[in-house]
Amino acid sequence: MLRKAFRFRLRPTPAVRQRLAQMAGCTRFLYNKALALNLNLLEQKQPILRYTKLCSQLQSWKQEEATLWLQQAHSQVLQQALKNLDRAFQDGLDVKQPGKKMPRFKKRGRQDSFRYPQGFKLRGNRVYLPKIGWVGMFKSQEVEGAIKNVTVSREGEHWFVSIQTEQEVRFEEEIVGGILGVDLGVVHQLTQSDGVQHPPVEAYRQAQQRLRREQRTLSRRVKGSNNWHKQVRRIRRLHQRISNLRKDVLHKLSHTLSQNHAVVCVEDLKVKNMTKSAKGTVESPGRNVKAKGGLNKAILEQGWGEFVRQLEYKLRWKGGRLVKVNPAYSSQECHACGFRSGENRKSQHEFECGSCGWDGNADVNGALNILHRGWEKLCEENVPVDVGCKPVEGEGVGLPVKQEPVGNCEEVPLR
Ligand SMILES: [Zn+2]
Structure with missing residues (x-):
């Protein structure tokens, strides 16, 4: 089973726009009222109210007189908000997930959203x-x-609808395309192991x-x-x-990569650590490193995690695989x-090996290093994979290997 979401911009009339804002x-x-209630309980060292109690x-x-108007909202939408809050509290209180924060108060106009678990209908472009009615959408x-x-x-000023679906998928027997390594360079430039580098986005x-x-x-x-x-x-x-431009670039890039390759290897970057350092090193460049060419610095700086996420699910849709390496x-x-x-690297762009002279x-x-490491990882995990390319001597495309691929990595179709 594969979950997939379709997102379209709505085209609400002024009246509908008002009802959307009311529902939100x-x-x-x-959400905020229930959150305040629970935070209060926590402060008094009492157990919080779970979903059913909420x-x-x-x-x-x-x-109640003061909040009588809550009746105007769709009850399942309200219940869903409580469910989200419950989830957020569980995550926030979970010691095993130290990265998760406690839920916070929602602000007007920020992350305004609500979900219908049922009751909706879809017909044509509407x-x-x-409780809101038929709304047109730009169905792409x-x-x-x-x-x-x-x-x-x-x-911003627009309303969107995201339709989540579930379907059974049949992966293609033969995966078209080979294996690729992707490097996030020092100047925030995205380089592929086949030599392709991505130009800056002028509009951005x-x-x-x-x-x-x-x-x-x-x-x-x-x-004022x-x-x-x-x-x-x-x-x-x-x-x-700017946010839309960034999304557009990342989606197009991850789409192209996933369409043309069965396996993509990327650096397992801890983006947070990366952006924290002011000065940075060759391994983890800091904020002050000037972006010259390539994909714009900010696109990757703010979007690397998102890019990897997109690439992962897009590859999975195709039956392919993403490999993260150190x-x-x-x-x-x-x-x-x-x-x-360290001597191997002559300058920002030049590399010359002190041992073999490459x-x-x-x-x-x-x-290419990312590619090799990904390949080794696949072999170690014994993943049956046929990436459709054989080791090539010398520089360039494919796998100019330093070691022969081990295990049964070859000849078995990728699942
Ligand atoms: Zn060498």
């Missing part, structure tokens, strides 16, 4: 949302599979420049004035655009003979 408002109010609490709130593709739930969310760079300009304008405005508010709205829209010394090691030395692009060498 009701959900947010309830639901009966909701029933009594619906009868979706029926209980057909929805496949059985619909499990529908989530409505706001992003321009939007960022404009953002800096608009922010300077904002600093000159009188805070009409022009100040206008400028704030302009900047908010620009942020939205990137330590991948920029100093020679991919051809394994000789490791020379070429430093980032391509890094990507």
